[in-house]
Amino acid sequence: MIYDLIRDEIKGFKNYEVPTIECMYKMDANETPFGLPEATMNNLQEIVKSANVNRYPDPVSLKLRDKLAEYCGTTRENIFVGNGSDEIIHILMNAFVSKNDCVVYPVPSFSMYKVYSQIAGAKNVEVALKDDYSYNVDEIINTINIFNPKMVILCNPNNPTGTTLDRDDIVKILKVNDGITVVDEAYYEFYGDTVVDLIGKFERLIVLRTLSKAYGLAGLRVGYAVSNSDVISCLNMVKSPYNVNSISQAIALSVLEEGRVDEKVDYIKNERKFLQDGLKEIGNLKVYDSKANFLLIEFDDAYYVYNKLLEKGVLVRNFLGDKILSNALRVTIGTREANSYFLKCLKEIL
Numbered sequence: 001m002i003y004d005l006i007r008d009e010i011k012g013f014k015n016y017e018v019p020t021i022e023c024m025y026k027m028d029a030n031e032t033p034f035g036l037p038e039a040t041m042n043n044l045q046e047i048v049k050s051a052n053v054n055r056y057p058d059p060v061s062l063k064l065r066d067k068l069a070e071y072c073g074t075t076r077e078n079i080f081v082g083n084g085s086d087e088i089i090h091i092l093m094n095a096f097v098s099k100n101d102c103v104v105y106p107v108p109s110f111s112m113y114k115v116y117s118q119i120a121g122a123k124n125v126e127v128a129l130k131d132d133y134s135y136n137v138d139e140i141i142n143t144i145n146i147f148n149p150k151m152v153i154l155c156n157p158n159n160p161t162g163t164t165l166d167r168d169d170i171v172k173i174l175k176v177n178d179g180i181t182v183v184d185e186a187y188y189e190f191y192g193d194t195v196v197d198l199i200g201k202f203e204r205l206i207v208l209r210t211l212s213k214a215y216g217l218a219g220l221r222v223g224y225a226v227s228n229s230d231v232i233s234c235l236n237m238v239k240s241p242y243n244v245n246s247i248s249q250a251i252a253l254s255v256l257e258e259g260r261v262d263e264k265v266d267y268i269k270n271e272r273k274f275l276q277d278g279l280k281e282i283g284n285l286k287v288y289d290s291k292a293n294f295l296l297i298e299f300d301d302a303y304y305v306y307n308k309l310l311e312k313g314v315l316v317r318n319f320l321g322d323k324i325l326s327n328a329l330r331v332t333i334g335t336r337e338a339n340s341y342f343l344k345c346l347k348e349i350l
């Protein structure tokens with residue numbers, strides 16, 4: 001049986017599955033409801049032409065790195081671009097984590113930390129968030145002192161809870177951790193706080209960002225890491241040669257040249273408030289305060305609500321089978337139309 005030949009580390013893995021459901025409102029994956037900026041849209045033919053798709057892409061994404069460096073207030077030596085930040089998490093494990101090394105990350109958090117560290121054969125040490133889903137910083141520090149991990153991953157704001165970690169607490173963790181500290185800032189634009197400026201001070205700090213969320217390029221798969229140049233060299237040692245395709249590089253560059261996405265981010269933050277207020281009116285629901293583009297909501301029977309929403313054409317994220325979140329749903333903030341419809345459906349269901 002082929003299955004017998006699979007590496008031991010991934011023997012229990014399930015096939016990757018995503019809902020293939022076509023629905024009116026897709027509010028399950030923390031994407032933005034906005035399309036490409038108009039100027040980029042109007043210039044697509046030129047952008048595609050300049051991408052020279054008969055040639056391999058620029059293996060080190062030079063132009064894009066320059067632009068991202070400008071955005072982050074750093075230089076290109078500090079930037080690594082990946083095929084989504086998903087790929088970068090995998091590359092980080094390939095570069096730094098050996099079999100049986102210890103990797104520490106919070107739970108509940110982004111599921112791919114566990115997946116990639118398991119693939120690496122690491123020993124996973126999960127540190128639970130507190131009951132209100134805030135970070136348990138003392139526990140993280142204790143865990144670091146006990147396990148001396150090769151890598152600590154922090155997600156700020158945390159997916160799927162939307163809760164955050166203060167800069168002072170990140171610094172405390174950086175000071176005790178002798179291994180790599182990854183701060184995943186996928187939702188940075190919705191939050192506004194960053195530790196990118198600390199990469200000069202803490203050489204083992206890696207900040208992860210993505211253009212999939214606030215910048216609306218989830219389908220193009222462009223993520224980036226910001227760190228000191230030695231770390232970036234290590235990532236370059238293990239990446240596949242042409243990991244970011246030329247169309248993605250060219251469109252990402254054009255979108256960044258169009259300028260910041262502050263207005264779109266403000267729209268989403270305003271809608272987040274609209275949804276939070278609407279949910280309060282429904283009553284009897286636990287809604288967590290979120291600094292990202294999604295809300296985590298607890299129900300008496302989340303799966304019932306999930307299915308009823310689906311019947312009405314709304315897809316949200318469920319956590320069926322999860323020890324902590326089985327009665328929670330995560331809804332991505334959408335347009336006013338989508339958010340109003342979501343609220344209307346909930347009122348009908350509950």
Ligand code: PMP
Pocket residue numbers: 029030083084085086087110155158159184186209210211212218221222223
């Ligand atoms: N980190 C976090 C915290 C995320 O929520 C996501 C996407 N859901 C990613 C990383 C991966 O993003 P991408 O691969 O699209 O850059």
